[in-house]
Amino acid sequence: MNEDELLGWLKRRLRTKKERDHLRDDTATLEGSGALVVTVDQQVEGVHFAPGLDARVVGRRLLAVNLSDLAASGATPRWAFLALQLPRGLDPKPLYAGLLAACRRHRVMLAGGDVSSGPALAASLTLIGQRAPGAAALSRDRARPGHALYLGGTVGESALGRALLERGARWTSGAVRLPRSLALPPPMVLAARRAVKRHLLPEPQLALGRAIAALPGAGAAIDLSDGFSRDLSRLCRESGVGARVEATALVRASPPGFDALCSRLRLDPDALRLGGGEDYVLLFTMAANTAPPGRFRCTKVGEIVRGHRIFRLDAAGRRETLAPAGWDHLLRG
Amino acid sequence: MNEDELLGWLKRRLRTKKERDHLRDDTATLEGSGALVVTVDQQVEGVHFAPGLDARVVGRRLLAVNLSDLAASGATPRWAFLALQLPRGLDPKPLYAGLLAACRRHRVMLAGGDVSSGPALAASLTLIGQRAPGAAALSRDRARPGHALYLGGTVGESALGRALLERGARWTSGAVRLPRSLALPPPMVLAARRAVKRHLLPEPQLALGRAIAALPGAGAAIDLSDGFSRDLSRLCRESGVGARVEATALVRASPPGFDALCSRLRLDPDALRLGGGEDYVLLFTMAANTAPPGRFRCTKVGEIVRGHRIFRLDAAGRRETLAPAGWDHLLRG
Numbered sequence: 001m002n003e004d005e006l007l008g009w010l011k012r013r014l015r016t017k018k019e020r021d022h023l024r025d026d027t028a029t030l031e032g033s034g035a036l037v038v039t040v041d042q043q044v045e046g047v048h049f050a051p052g053l054d055a056r057v058v059g060r061r062l063l064a065v066n067l068s069d070l071a072a073s074g075a076t077p078r079w080a081f082l083a084l085q086l087p088r089g090l091d092p093k094p095l096y097a098g099l100l101a102a103c104r105r106h107r108v109m110l111a112g113g114d115v116s117s118g119p120a121l122a123a124s125l126t127l128i129g130q131r132a133p134g135a136a137a138l139s140r141d142r143a144r145p146g147h148a149l150y151l152g153g154t155v156g157e158s159a160l161g162r163a164l165l166e167r168g169a170r171w172t173s174g175a176v177r178l179p180r181s182l183a184l185p186p187p188m189v190l191a192a193r194r195a196v197k198r199h200l201l202p203e204p205q206l207a208l209g210r211a212i213a214a215l216p217g218a219g220a221a222i223d224l225s226d227g228f229s230r231d232l233s234r235l236c237r238e239s240g241v242g243a244r245v246e247a248t249a250l251v252r253a254s255p256p257g258f259d260a261l262c263s264r265l266r267l268d269p270d271a272l273r274l275g276g277g278e279d280y281v282l283l284f285t286m287a288a289n290t291a292p293p294g295r296f297r298c299t300k301v302g303e304i305v306r307g308h309r310i311f312r313l314d315a316a317g318r319r320e321t322l323a324p325a326g327w328d329h330l331l332r333g
Numbered sequence: 334m335n336e337d338e339l340l341g342w343l344k345r346r347l348r349t350k351k352e353r354d355h356l357r358d359d360t361a362t363l364e365g366s367g368a369l370v371v372t373v374d375q376q377v378e379g380v381h382f383a384p385g386l387d388a389r390v391v392g393r394r395l396l397a398v399n400l401s402d403l404a405a406s407g408a409t410p411r412w413a414f415l416a417l418q419l420p421r422g423l424d425p426k427p428l429y430a431g432l433l434a435a436c437r438r439h440r441v442m443l444a445g446g447d448v449s450s451g452p453a454l455a456a457s458l459t460l461i462g463q464r465a466p467g468a469a470a471l472s473r474d475r476a477r478p479g480h481a482l483y484l485g486g487t488v489g490e491s492a493l494g495r496a497l498l499e500r501g502a503r504w505t506s507g508a509v510r511l512p513r514s515l516a517l518p519p520p521m522v523l524a525a526r527r528a529v530k531r532h533l534l535p536e537p538q539l540a541l542g543r544a545i546a547a548l549p550g551a552g553a554a555i556d557l558s559d560g561f562s563r564d565l566s567r568l569c570r571e572s573g574v575g576a577r578v579e580a581t582a583l584v585r586a587s588p589p590g591f592d593a594l595c596s597r598l599r600l601d602p603d604a605l606r607l608g609g610g611e612d613y614v615l616l617f618t619m620a621a622n623t624a625p626p627g628r629f630r631c632t633k634v635g636e637i638v639r640g641h642r643i644f645r646l647d648a649a650g651r652r653e654t655l656a657p658a659g660w661d662h663l664l665r666g
Binding site for chain 2: 001003006009010013014018019022023026027028030036038039040041042044046047048078079081082083085091092093096097100109110111112113114115116117118119120122124126128
């Protein structure tokens with residue numbers, strides 16, 4: 001049973017539409033609470049990060065992945081609750097220090113939690129945010145045929161960073177160290193360091209989420225955590241639409257030097273863009289007559305179409321069905 | 334570093350009183366949210382329950398321990414969020430089924446969550462409740478000298494149930510099976526079965542919490558999860574008071590047959606009462622001229638006194654300092 005199958009089974013067991021609606025997005029809005037929005041996300045050793053990663057980074061990353069969920073709802077983060085499992089002998093202070101520093105930066109209050117021993121370091125964060133009075137709720141089910149499809153940032157770079165970590169890159173004292181064995185030429189060293197940093201410390205797009213939510217032409221939004229094609233298919237399924245993705249636009253939405261570094265490392269740049277995952281940028285749709293504010297440097301990567309098919313259009317005009325590749329959290333790790 | 338030391342370190346790093354206040358209780362009240370109250374609690378395989386326990390029971394117990402935290406705040410539960418870690422190959426459906434059934438019984442909506450693979454079954458639940466308009470907030474810091482100290486139920490029985498599980502008792506198809514090796518006489522079999530059930534499926538005292546919160550003479554409240562003496566010492570520390578506990582009253586607050594079964598199993602009944610833990614009943618204080626409603630069958634077990642000493646008074650009038658025994662979640666498991 002994979003993650004989407006489990007969610008499907010769970011939805012069939014729920015009795016009311018309201019209950020099912022809560023499970024549609026990564027966030028849930030609490031009725032009658034003054035537009036409070038809640039999300040939960042975990043970082044588990046050996047699944048989301050390799051054993052031995054600086055626990056400060058684990059703490060910062062834990063907040064970042066939750067903030068990214070809130071960004072896709074257009075809310076402002078307010079309170080966090082940490083449930084921690086600690087292997088015996090591991091000092092919990094660096095993780096708390098990293099989390100608290102990140103909380104301060106984003107004006108989030110660590111308001112409670114629970115701590116237990118456990119077989120591996122695992123942290124689950126519940127983040128509660130608040131939507132501005134009158135602001136529209138962003139969700140996955142508002143894409144309409146004719147909407148333009150936008151990416152809030154680049155895709156694939158985080159997966160490239162993960163690949164570099166698997167090949168010996170390390171985060172030490174706040175800097176990325178690359179192993180000599182990689183023997184990258186100097187121009188690629190910069191791109192490699194940036195990819196590792198992007199993977200470990202993603203920058204959630206909260207300001208973009210709030211800006212989209214304030215626009216009258218706003219459609220659907222999702223944060224890309226499990227891979228572009230998988231998350232796009234979720235957005236399309238919840239909205240009951242299809243999508244056309246332009247291959248060249250997706251390539252344009254890659255960081256400088258990305259394709260060259262991928263080919264040096266014998267990685268398929270398209271596979272990373274489409275299914276690498278952990279990008280933590282927003283994928284969203286807007287009515288054709290609106291556009292996201294220019295300062296966010298979003299890229300238009302396609303269009304929402306009628307039906308249920310999701311396909312990619314290459315430069316030569318060939319269509320190819322886009323299968324939902326990417327991470328499944330039950331099959332992974 | 335134990336749990337209380339970690340909490341102390343954490344409080345020293347927090348900058349505002351509001352932040353430190355949030356960490357005082359197991360629940361936090363969200364300002365400006367219409368009296369929403371939040372709590373987080375975990376169930377980790379090998380720590381809170383033995384491997385192989387029916388996952389339906391794990392799901393029910395997970396909700397119960399969180400409900401007990403909310404009970405101590407006087408709130409009504411509304412929404413739950415589940416973060417789950419699943420070992421490969423384990424079917425997640427029984428846990429969800431148990432959790433969902435318990436949610437329905439308590440009118441709680443499972444509104445979201447996250448699922449990941451992991452080395453052991455571990456579940457963290459965030460529970461959000463709502464306080465009735467105008468109802469007082471129950472918390473740990475409102476005990477005053479002269480208050481009477483009450484127990485909402487019995488203590489020690491859950492720990493006795495845990496001891497029986499360690500000696501081979503099993504929960505199968507909704508019933509407790511005791512191993513033949515125990516060779517308990519028939520009158521003790523009932524007490525043993527009840528203890529195992531009490532341990533696995535505690536009954537959180539939500540109605541009692543709400544009733545106390547509505548009384549003008551309400552003082553401090555805490556739910557007993559880590560042991561009577563440890564949780565009493567937390568309540569006293571937060572309130573800046575001491576306490577006198579009457580040994581005979583504590584014995585009276587034991588279920589029928591408890592002491593006999595303990596002695597049969599060569600367990601010290603006093604040690605279980607004082608430090609067995611996982612009782613999930615409320616310990617609370619009230620002004621001397623009030624009392625909890627009779628239908629809850631609470632037991633008065635002592636009095637709040639000036640100073641910081643917590644002592645036990647036996648039938649012969651001897652005083653003995655009560656050390657905070659019980660579970661520490663970082664040293665346990």
